[in-house]
Amino acid sequence: MNEPLLEGMVQTDRDRGENLLRAGNTNCGGCGMSVGLLMLGRAAADRPIQLVIPACCGIVTAGPFPASAYGAPVVASTFASAAAVGAGLAHVARLNGEPTRVVCWAGDGGTYDIGMATLSAAAERDDDVLYICYDNEIYGNTGGQRSSATPQGAATTTTPHGKVGEKKDILAIMAAHRVPYAATLSLAHPEDMLRKMREALELRGFRFLHLLSPCPTGWKSEPADGLELVRLAVRSGLYLVYEVFGGSHVRLNVEPELSEPALERYFALQGRFKRSKVDLRQVREGIRAQLEELRRRL
Amino acid sequence: MSRELVSANHAAAMAAVLAARANRSGRGFGSGVYPITPQTECIELLCEEEIEKGQVVRVESEHSAMAVCIGFSLGGARTFTASSSNGLAYMAENVFNAAFYRLPVVMMAVNRTLGPPWNIWVDHGDTLMLRDAGWVQLYCEDNQEVADTILAAYRLGEDPRILLPVMVCQDAFILSHTMMLTDFPEQPEVDAFLPPLELPHRLTDRPRVVGGLDFPRETEVHRIQHANAMALVPEVYREVQATFRSRFGRALADPVVPYRVEDAEMLLVSMGTTASTVRTVVDRARERGIRAGALRLRMFRPFPEEALRGYLAGRARVGVLDRNLCPGLGGIVWAELRGVAPPGCLVQGYVLGMGGGDIRPEHVERVLQDLTSRQRAGEPSFVEVGS
Numbered sequence: 001m002n003e004p005l006l007e008g009m010v011q012t013d014r015d016r017g018e019n020l021l022r023a024g025n026t027n028c029g030g031c032g033m034s035v036g037l038l039m040l041g042r043a044a045a046d047r048p049i050q051l052v053i054p055a056c057c058g059i060v061t062a063g064p065f066p067a068s069a070y071g072a073p074v075v076a077s078t079f080a081s082a083a084a085v086g087a088g089l090a091h092v093a094r095l096n097g098e099p100t101r102v103v104c105w106a107g108d109g110g111t112y113d114i115g116m117a118t119l120s121a122a123a124e125r126d127d128d129v130l131y132i133c134y135d136n137e138i139y140g141n142t143g144g145q146r147s148s149a150t151p152q153g154a155a156t157t158t159t160p161h162g163k164v165g166e167k168k169d170i171l172a173i174m175a176a177h178r179v180p181y182a183a184t185l186s187l188a189h190p191e192d193m194l195r196k197m198r199e200a201l202e203l204r205g206f207r208f209l210h211l212l213s214p215c216p217t218g219w220k221s222e223p224a225d226g227l228e229l230v231r232l233a234v235r236s237g238l239y240l241v242y243e244v245f246g247g248s249h250v251r252l253n254v255e256p257e258l259s260e261p262a263l264e265r266y267f268a269l270q271g272r273f274k275r276s277k278v279d280l281r282q283v284r285e286g287i288r289a290q291l292e293e294l295r296r297r298l
Numbered sequence: 299m300s301r302e303l304v305s306a307n308h309a310a311a312m313a314a315v316l317a318a319r320a321n322r323s324g325r326g327f328g329s330g331v332y333p334i335t336p337q338t339e340c341i342e343l344l345c346e347e348e349i350e351k352g353q354v355v356r357v358e359s360e361h362s363a364m365a366v367c368i369g370f371s372l373g374g375a376r377t378f379t380a381s382s383s384n385g386l387a388y389m390a391e392n393v394f395n396a397a398f399y400r401l402p403v404v405m406m407a408v409n410r411t412l413g414p415p416w417n418i419w420v421d422h423g424d425t426l427m428l429r430d431a432g433w434v435q436l437y438c439e440d441n442q443e444v445a446d447t448i449l450a451a452y453r454l455g456e457d458p459r460i461l462l463p464v465m466v467c468q469d470a471f472i473l474s475h476t477m478m479l480t481d482f483p484e485q486p487e488v489d490a491f492l493p494p495l496e497l498p499h500r501l502t503d504r505p506r507v508v509g510g511l512d513f514p515r516e517t518e519v520h521r522i523q524h525a526n527a528m529a530l531v532p533e534v535y536r537e538v539q540a541t542f543r544s545r546f547g548r549a550l551a552d553p554v555v556p557y558r559v560e561d562a563e564m565l566l567v568s569m570g571t572t573a574s575t576v577r578t579v580v581d582r583a584r585e586r587g588i589r590a591g592a593l594r595l596r597m598f599r600p601f602p603e604e605a606l607r608g609y610l611a612g613r614a615r616v617g618v619l620d621r622n623l624c625p626g627l628g629g630i631v632w633a634e635l636r637g638v639a640p641p642g643c644l645v646q647g648y649v650l651g652m653g654g655g656d657i658r659p660e661h662v663e664r665v666l667q668d669l670t671s672r673q674r675a676g677e678p679s680f681v682e683v684g685s
Contacts, residue, residue: 048503052369064511073501075372076509078391081365084357088328088369089501091353095326095375100503118365121358 014045018071025061025069030223032213032230033058033134035187040103040132041071043197048072048100050093052086054115055079056107057140080114082106083122086129094128101130101201108135108149112168123177126205133170133208136215144218153278155271156218162276166286171244174208178247182208186241188231192253196243212239220271229269236263237287240294250297258287299546300482306441306473307336307380309480310406310466311343313448314378316488317404318349324494325374326351330366332359334385335418336470337408341380360385364392364403371401372508374500376452379403382470383410383424390428396463397432399509400499400524402455403463404448405433409570409621410470411653419654420470422569423622426598426630432524434464434531435599437569441478443551444468446542449483449491450550453538456495460527460534469571470654483546491545528600535597553597554605558584562591564615564669569595569631572619572657579662590666595631606638615644617669619662620678621651628678644669647678655683 020041021027027034051074053059059076062068077085082104093100111119111133122129138156139145146156148168155162174182181203185193200207212233214226221229233239237256244250263280267273304312318327327349331341345354355366360381367377381389386407396403411421425435434455438444444466451464468474483491501508512520532553542550557577559565566576573594583590593609595602610616616639620629627633632647639645648665651657661683668679 050501059507059510062507062510064513065507065516068505068507068510070507071505073503073505074507074510075369075501076507076511077365077368078361078395080361081368081392084330084362084365085369085372087355088330088366088371088375089373090369091328091355092325092370092373092375095328095351095353117358118362121362125355127355 012045016041016044016046016071020044020071021061022069022071024063024067026063027057027061028217028223030214030216030226032136032187032211032215032226033061036132036134036185036211036213039190039193040197043194043201044101047201050075050089050100050102052077052082052089052102052104054082054106054110055141056110058105058107058134060141079110080118082110082115083118083127083129083131086131087122087125087127090128102128104129104131106131106133107140108133108137109139109147112148112170120177123174123179123206123208126179128204128206130200130207130209132211134211134213136213136218137167138215138218140215140218153273153276155275171210175244175247179208180205180246181243183210183243184239184241185209185211186230186234186239186254187211188227188234189241189254192241218272221269225269229266232262232266235259236266237291238263238266238283240290242294250294252294252298256291299484301479302482303477304441304480305339305475305477306444306468307339307408307475308343309441309445310380310448310468311340312482313445314344314404314406315347315349316482316485317449317452317492318352318376318378319485320489320492321376321494322351324376327377328352328366328370328375329354329378330357330363331355331379332357332363332381332385334360334382336410336474337380337382337406340406344378360389361392364389364396367403368392368396368399368401371396371403371497372399372501374495374497376495377403378405380406380408382408383412386424386428387412390431393428393431393433395509397524400461401463402452402461402495404451404455405463405465406444406448407465407467408470408474409467417653418470420472421622421652421654425465425467426622428465429599429630432462433599434462435467436464436597437467437595438473439571439573439594441473441476441480444473445480445482446550449488450538450542452492453541454531454535457534458496458498459530462527467570472571481548487545491541531600532602532604551596552605553602554609555594555596556609557592557594559591559593559609561589563589563613564617565591565593565609565613566617566619566662566665567593567595567631567635568619569598570621572621572651575657575659576619576662578659579666582659583666588670601634603638606635610639610643612640613643615669615672616646617665618645618647619665620647620649623649623652632678644672644675646672646675648681649678650681650683655685657683
């Protein structure tokens with residue numbers, strides 16, 4: 001039995017019998033991915049889903065063979081292959097007239113970096129796959145190395161003095177593939193997140209969701225601060241919550257306040273930015289530029 | 299039955315399409331395809347065909363070609379792909395994966411030299427690089443054998459006692475681009491030979507993880523299961539041969555194919571099309587009163603140890619002709635075959651035809667001459683054949 005969550009807003013008469021993320025999972029306390037998985041389970045409700053998870057924290061989540069902390073069947077794919085394995089599974093479901101929805105659940109390393117070609121190809125073919133990237137902005141599984149999703153200034157084990165380059169704009173890249181649906185998800189805005197997950201599960205063709213996923217271990221932040229960090233990222237405009245239909249029709253779902261205190265607090269709460277002394281003026285300029293660009297497309 | 303004049307690339311694709319259609323009453327067929335010389339015509343033909351309950355996915359790399367096949371196979375569909383040389387090297391990670399997931403994927407591999415420098419001609423080093431990938435490996439000598447072996451590969455790999463992927467190998471251009479008359483069975487005959495695939499561990503709605511974390515104890519057990527399945531391959535292959543003969547009315551070649559071995563004092567061992575040239579040389583030697591014979595190694599994985607021991611027993615000299623080179627070791631077939639030769643038997647390795655040089659009878663004559671005159675085995679010997 002599911003416990004009432006979020007004042008009952010996620011409850012429906014089609015709820016899954018059990019959570020998608022079950023007890024016994026190996027996630028760290030405060031992991032954003034855990035909340036994301038619980039929400040995905042709510043959104044999927046009683047639809048049969050199959051998960052494809054490449055090498056990332058998300059596959060360690062399951063625990064060792066023969067146990068599984070996932071309440072759905074999972075394929076553990078090679079690092080770069082999630083979208084391609086998902087494409088194969090989705091085709092079999094279609095050929096056999098089955099309602100199964102295939103969901104790729106991948107970290108930023110498997111999405112922004114090693115899996116980029118596979119992801120791009122599946123998007124270009126419009127394979128019937130929902131691809132969700134939970135982005136903790138590092139290679140978490142291997143102990144916190146930089147990825148192309150790591151933001152400028154963040155210290156990682158391979159950028160101990162802070163990363164020099166900027167974070168890749170994954171949603172722009174995916175939208176440029178003109179996929180039916182691409183959106184960012186905020187853990188601090190569960191209603192919006194749930195709606196988008198439901199919509200993405202319902203649509204056919206290639207759908208992409210990006211989830212900013214706080215990682216207390218890598219971000220050097222308090223586990224309890226995870227959702228607050230996402231809220232600050234949204235309020236400050238660092239993380240824009242929006243959706244893109246067919247690569248062209250853009251909708252901004254949460255109006256950013258462009259709050260100065262929120263921006264300062266976002267960086268202050270994370271140890272990974274301590275050493276590099278992020279230039280907030282530069283960050284603000286970046287936010288403005290991105291927002292202007294987005295507004296042009298609205 | 300129909301008789302067609304086709305290249306071995308097309309023979310492989312046509313056989314794969316027959317196998318694909320045979321699973322229309324099962325969970326269908328799927329393929330991830332990516333071009334590379336000299337197998338491209340194979341996947342092109344696959345893309346032309348209408349396959350009921352089938353889907354060919356045109357992917358962006360060999361790595362994804364195998365990944366898509368893995369997805370199809372885990373969904374319970376029959377699968378096929380083809381690759382070659384550097385394509386196989388790029389695909390390698392998922393080649394191992396398909397075997398470790400215990401998926402009966404069938405792949406046609408055209409043997410081509412690994413680059414750089416770029417060379418598109420035959421060399422067995424590419425598939426031999428994958429000899430430890432946990433796949434069954436079969437090497438063919440003509441187009442008919444390519445078509446027949448593809449069909450047999452499904453029957454073998456999908457057997458519930460085996461559940462392993464099968465690589466069907468053929469020589470670049472010498473077979474891949476050469477047209478030969480090839481017999482193909484009719485669809486109903488193939489339907490009877492290849493019942494719908496029942497993959498016991500295919501993904502259903504039941505929560506579990508395929509290919510997730512394994513601790514040492516579990517990995518040990520999984521590996522032993524894999525080894526045990528491999529060990530059963532020769533026995534199940536014999537059954538496949540019998541069924542093949544009764545369904546299609548012709549023989550499917552043995553894992554080790556002997557030639558004039560009955561009273562032979564010395565044997566020449568080779569793989570793929572080299573064996574045809576070797577037979578010519580054996581015939582000539584016999585005319586000169588030399589008691590030579592030949593073995594063609596058709597199955598390389600599992601290594602047909604028992605059959606080889608039987609054929610090698612009592613021979614004084616064995617020459618192994620390798621169309622590949624493992625620098626620092628020598629020819630790979632030679633290296634493996636040494637382990638099954640009887641005590642006192644002189645086993646000499648010869649490396650020839652690397653990079654696709656034309657192995658002609660005179661080159662094999664040189665091998666035979668050297669083997670006959672040797673007092674003892676030595677370092678692997680290079681027989682340069684030029685172009």
